[in-house]
Amino acid sequence: MTVTPVKNAVEFTSFSAKDESEIELIESLVERMGAPLMILDCDVVRNQYRALAAALPNVILHFALKPLPHPAVVSTLLAEGAYFDLATNGEVDLVASQGVPANKTIHTHPIKRDSDIKVALEYGCTTFVVDNINELEKFIPYADKAEILVRLSFPNAQAFADLSKKFGCSPDKAIEIIAYAHQLNITVRGLSFHVGSQTANPEKYVHAIGRCVELFSQVEALGLPTLHTLDIGGGFPVTYSQEVMPIDEFCAPIRHALTALPAYAQVIAEPGRFIVAPSVTSVASVMGQAERDGKTWYYLDDGIYGSFSGIMFDEGNYPVDALYWQGERFESVLAGPTCDSIDVIAESIMLPKLNNGDLIIGRMMGAYTSATATEFNFFKKAQFVILNEYHAVDSLSQVI
Numbered sequence: 001m002t003v004t005p006v007k008n009a010v011e012f013t014s015f016s017a018k019d020e021s022e023i024e025l026i027e028s029l030v031e032r033m034g035a036p037l038m039i040l041d042c043d044v045v046r047n048q049y050r051a052l053a054a055a056l057p058n059v060i061l062h063f064a065l066k067p068l069p070h071p072a073v074v075s076t077l078l079a080e081g082a083y084f085d086l087a088t089n090g091e092v093d094l095v096a097s098q099g100v101p102a103n104k105t106i107h108t109h110p111i112k113r114d115s116d117i118k119v120a121l122e123y124g125c126t127t128f129v130v131d132n133i134n135e136l137e138k139f140i141p142y143a144d145k146a147e148i149l150v151r152l153s154f155p156n157a158q159a160f161a162d163l164s165k166k167f168g169c170s171p172d173k174a175i176e177i178i179a180y181a182h183q184l185n186i187t188v189r190g191l192s193f194h195v196g197s198q199t200a201n202p203e204k205y206v207h208a209i210g211r212c213v214e215l216f217s218q219v220e221a222l223g224l225p226t227l228h229t230l231d232i233g234g235g236f237p238v239t240y241s242q243e244v245m246p247i248d249e250f251c252a253p254i255r256h257a258l259t260a261l262p263a264y265a266q267v268i269a270e271p272g273r274f275i276v277a278p279s280v281t282s283v284a285s286v287m288g289q290a291e292r293d294g295k296t297w298y299y300l301d302d303g304i305y306g307s308f309s310g311i312m313f314d315e316g317n318y319p320v321d322a323l324y325w326q327g328e329r330f331e332s333v334l335a336g337p338t339c340d341s342i343d344v345i346a347e348s349i350m351l352p353k354l355n356n357g358d359l360i361i362g363r364m365m366g367a368y369t370s371a372t373a374t375e376f377n378f379f380k381k382a383q384f385v386i387l388n389e390y391h392a393v394d395s396l397s398q399v400i
């Protein structure tokens, strides 16, 4: 089957096969709940977690809540034995509401208000990240309770989001922070970095790990307290329109690089996108249509201001297609529901002739999609449907 890509000329290779039972399921869900929907399959979350855990043995995986802060994801991962990576008070509330023990969490926002530190400490989360002296000094009152990871930056222009621009310090600065923390009696637990989200090349991690290994010995040589933890961040890639390496192959050079660390060092990671991106299929319905410049414009009940916000914020290039795709296809435009002209999901997409009410599904819609959605123009965010949840409260069995 051929699917025309949303934005550029790359052919989708990842569009999963649809079968009759999936079509029936989606139709019956829309019949009961209406559209738009985000169908979250917890089995996919489980499988992604297990695949990454197998690819990075002995690495503690802290799921970063930011890409999909949903209670069902938290409870699913908690049951799998996962740890969690928090950045805001809202995320503290979410893990607390799901019964996550505080000792399974770290707080990794490099810039915090005093109230953020207090709320996390009250919950019981004691590991925090800093990347500058000003931030370190915020921990003077909490020197007996909090432990610090110093975040380094390793620029990565190729990533979706080069997080090294906004956060992280140089290796030299890290030494300065560690020495000053020692003077202040603040415990530095170790180092962290984030190579950038959707990093296609594992060498970025290898390089960063290499520098951190050097820093571990430099700190030792300077007579500063031994570092015990290396946090290799998130960034693990998934296949949208461009195929990426299978995760085990991707992690092979990372596993090798980690062998250079001292044996006592504990390694942790903060995967977000990899765990949740494939777990959500979006469903939107056609509200109306018009012929403009020889193309049919289809206006959906979900768009750039909703579940497809990642097209703007995350360079998302999601495989999108009609639920039915028999017959001839025509060059079409897929637009969102708001009155804003930038609210276009696909400028040029080959679609079959659609009727109002027909359904459009989007794959790989789990990460940085609904999380960044708005209710601009009073179009409500897509409702979540949870499949295969551990405690089946609003699971499929109840919905159908």
Ligand SMILES: *Cc1c(COP(=O)(O)O)cnc(C)c1O
Pocket (backbone or CB within 6 Å): 064, 066, 067, 085, 108, 109, 194, 196, 197, 198, 233, 234, 235, 236, 270, 271, 272, 273, 274
């Ligand atoms: C966003 C974020 C993550 C998750 O990154 P992914 O690229 O989604 O894996 C992890 N750690 C921190 C500090 C982040 O800000």
